[in-house]
Each structure stands twice: as structure tokens, then as C-alpha cells.
Amino acid sequence: SVHSETYFRLTHTVLLVVGYTGSKIFQELLLSGFVGNEGGTVAIAARRLDALQALKVRMAGETSQIGLIEADTSDLESLRRMARQARVCINAVGPFRFHGRQVVSACIQEGCSYLDICGEPEFIEAVELEYDDEARAKGVFVASACGFDSVPVDVANALVRRAFPPKRCCSVETFIELHSGPSGLVLHYPTYASAVHGLGSVEKLRAIRKELRAKRTAEVSKSTHPVPMRRAGSYADEVHKYVIPFIGADASVVKRSEKASGFHPSTYVYMCLPSKFRLWQFGLYGSLFKLLANYEFGRSLLLSYPKLFCPIVSKQGPSPDQLRETSFKVTVVGKGFLQDKDDGDKAPADTIRLEVSGPEPGYLTCSICIVAAAKVLVRGELRSMPGGVYTPATLLMTKETSFLRLVKERGLTFDWGQHEAGERYSIQ
Numbered sequence: 001s002v003h004s005e006t007y008f009r010l011t012h013t014v015l016l017v018v019g020y021t022g023s024k025i026f027q028e029l030l031l032s033g034f035v036g037n038e039g040g041t042v043a044i045a046a047r048r049l050d051a052l053q054a055l056k057v058r059m060a061g062e063t064s065q066i067g068l069i070e071a072d073t074s075d076l077e078s079l080r081r082m083a084r085q086a087r088v089c090i091n092a093v094g095p096f097r098f099h100g101r102q103v104v105s106a107c108i109q110e111g112c113s114y115l116d117i118c119g120e121p122e123f124i125e126a127v128e129l130e131y132d133d134e135a136r137a138k139g140v141f142v143a144s145a146c147g148f149d150s151v152p153v154d155v156a157n158a159l160v161r162r163a164f165p166p167k168r169c170c171s172v173e174t175f176i177e178l179h180s181g182p183s184g185l186v187l188h189y190p191t192y193a194s195a196v197h198g199l200g201s202v203e204k205l206r207a208i209r210k211e212l213r214a215k216r217t218a219e220v221s222k223s224t225h226p227v228p229m230r231r232a233g234s235y236a237d238e239v240h241k242y243v244i245p246f247i248g249a250d251a252s253v254v255k256r257s258e259k260a261s262g263f264h265p266s267t268y269v270y271m272c273l274p275s276k277f278r279l280w281q282f283g284l285y286g287s288l289f290k291l292l293a294n295y296e297f298g299r300s301l302l303l304s305y306p307k308l309f310c311p312i313v314s315k316q317g318p319s320p321d322q323l324r325e326t327s328f329k330v331t332v333v334g335k336g337f338l339q340d341k342d343d344g345d346k347a348p349a350d351t352i353r354l355e356v357s358g359p360e361p362g363y364l365t366c367s368i369c370i371v372a373a374a375k376v377l378v379r380g381e382l383r384s385m386p387g388g389v390y391t392p393a394t395l396l397m398t399k400e401t402s403f404l405r406l407v408k409e410r411g412l413t414f415d416w417g418q419h420e421a422g423e424r425y426s427i428q
Helices: 019-033 049-060 076-084 101-109 121-138 151-163 189-199 202-217 250-261 276-293 296-304 321-325 362-378 391-395 403-409 420-426
Strands: 010-014 042-044 066-070 088-091 113-116 140-143 169-179 234-236 241-245 266-273 327-336 350-357 387-389 413-415
Touching: 010 019, 010 362, 010 403, 019 042, 019 049, 019 076, 019 362, 042 049, 042 088, 042 151, 049 066, 066 076, 066 391, 066 403, 076 101, 088 101, 088 362, 101 121, 101 140, 113 362, 121 140, 121 250, 121 387, 140 391, 151 169, 151 327, 151 350, 151 362, 151 391, 169 241, 169 250, 189 276, 189 296, 202 321, 241 276, 250 266, 250 391, 266 276, 276 296, 350 362, 362 391, 362 403, 387 391
Parallel strands: 010 042, 010 088, 042 066, 088 113, 113 140, 140 387, 169 266
Antiparallel strands: 169 327, 234 241, 241 266, 327 350, 350 413
16 A cells, blocks of 8 residues: 555655665665655655654654555565556565565566665576566666675776776786774674575575576676685785685676676685684684584574674664774775787786775665665666666666766765776766
């Protein structure tokens, strides 16, 4: 049902909201000037209208520019009614492997573009496999991983690749750093639960990737100078930190962006740790976590006693102090040939480095990124592109979009150092 008939077929953006993360995205919609200034309206949707009304009044007062829509991820017809009223849907309801497919399906059926903050590779790649053809036929844009997973990494990788002449970027390494203050870091429980289920369904992900490889027909050329993955626990001079392979969605999202471009350099994504003690601590907890996630009984233990296996997990989300004190930095180092021809014999002669920094990643940067993506869609900046399932970079990094300018205005920084070749791509 619709709380106010004013929003029937007039709402530009619907935010499917639940819990802490959804409330932060709603807050960003308000803070960024999206409501009203974009010439459209916004509605928030969830199962309970009374909870939506309380959220709206608490954060936005009694404004008539925000509608309320009753929708349930287990009720496809309610989701179709919701999607029928919008041009863009932002989905913040996870874990997406349980709640996401119905929303994607409803949006495509009703001609509403879809964005989410999912960091679950199985869901992200299953959506491409199952819905790309239908989205293309409907002219609808679908993109997952439009939050901190995986916008900063995917966009920064795309910028570094483009800073080189075509097919001259041989390797790209990404280093993710999280910085906390005296109040420490918090991992929200839904993110933790998604990781548990993700590690427990690796075989399903392999099967999906096998089907995707069979479906793709475009040729993808590879780097003539591949580099091996760094050993877990090795020291990276580029960032002066110990590094381990990052197990999140970022690497798979970046590789999908590369394949869409037709060129695939050696690509690796690493998590940075500041000391050998943290490395040992992470290895201990990580090994136990990975072992238990392989078994149903182990997953039940992990989900029932999260703090025992990951002390920073919280069901309440971060405190105001933790939000204020926490930040991130993503360093992307690309090697290749800016001037010399790559004849396959010489080692890459040039290095380009890009650092992307911003506020607390899981909620603040996440909200900044997905709201900026929604603005790009609402403004019609992609009208020349066909519909389909996209990665963040392939959707948002065309020269016609204002995406980079929007996220910079909200606090993300892109530092190229002295590399003029890269800087010209960072100004929009």
C-alpha cells in the first residue's frame, strides 16, 4: 500500500530500508540535497508503515517530499507495486542471497532500475547470469556492489587502467587500509552473517562462474607481463604494511569490469595489516572462521556466537564516535607502458598510483556512493547506454556522468600524486 497517493508513479527513487544501514542511506539522501533539489521525490519502503513513519519523522520531520511504501521481500506482488512507482530502487536489505533476487526481479518486470550495496559475490554474479538478458530487453539498469563494496576499488582500478594507453596497463594491485580511533572498529552483524554464508557456498559460486564463462562470447585479451599474487603475510613496500588477499567481493567485481572492457591485466586486491601481531591475530581468527563456515554446524556456531569468533561484531552498528573516528584509504598501483610500445620483452616502464580516501567505509562512504549512483540514474545521465547488469565502474564511469564530482563533494578524495596522465581522468 502507498502512504500517500501523491507518490503514485511520481517517485524518482525508492529506498528499500531495514535497520541501521538503511537509515544511514536515508540520512545521506537528505544530507546530499537529493530530496527536493533533484526535482523528484523519494519514498522509503519496508514491511511496517509505522516503523517507516517513525524513521521519517525522526530524520526528516513531516515533509511531504518523502513517501512511505509498504513492501516485503517475501511478497513479490508488494515489491512489484513498489517498483511500479519508481525510476530507481536502492536495496539495503540483506543478506542478499536470501532477500535480493525477488527485488531484482520485481524491478526489472516494472521497468525500475536497481542498485544495491551487496558484497556477496555469489549473489552479484548470479544476478548477472540470471537477469542480464531480461534487463537489456527492458532497458533497465541493474548494478550490485554500489557501496563501499565495491565502488572505491572498482572505480579506482578503472581510472588507473584508463590512465594508460589502451591495453598498456600490465598489472594493477590494490591495497585496502582501515583506520580507527580510540573507540575501535565495528563490524555490523549482517555483514558478518553474509561472510559466513558466502564462505559456506563456495561450490555454488564456482558453478555460477562456470556458467558465466560459457555464456560470455566476447574475447578478452590478457596482460603480456602477468605478476604473481603476493604471499599472505608478506610486506608491501608500496604501503608499508603487511598484506593478505582480500576475501571480499572487490576482486571479482574489478575482474568483471575488466572483462567488460575487453582487457584483463593481472589484478589483485589486498587487505593491509599494520603489524605482525595483527597479522597473527587475523590469521588465527580467519582460519577458524573459514574452517567452521564449511559445515552447517560450524555456520550455526558462527552465527549464534559472533563475538567469540570475531570480537568486533556488533548487532547495534557503530557508535557516533566510531563513525567519526574511522576512515579508509584504497591505494591502487598500476604498472605498464605510458610511452614505449609493449613488445612483450621489456618489463613495464611506468607506474601510476592513485589513492582514494574517505570517511567511515561501511555506512558513511557506502551511503555516499550509492546515493551518488542513484543521482546519476535519476538525472538520466545514462540515457545513451543500453540496459543490462553492470558493475559500478562500467555503469558509472562513462565520461557523461557526474559520479566522481558527486562523491568528491561528499568527502571522498582522489590523489594522483604527480601523475598528470591520471589526473585528467579524475576531473569531472
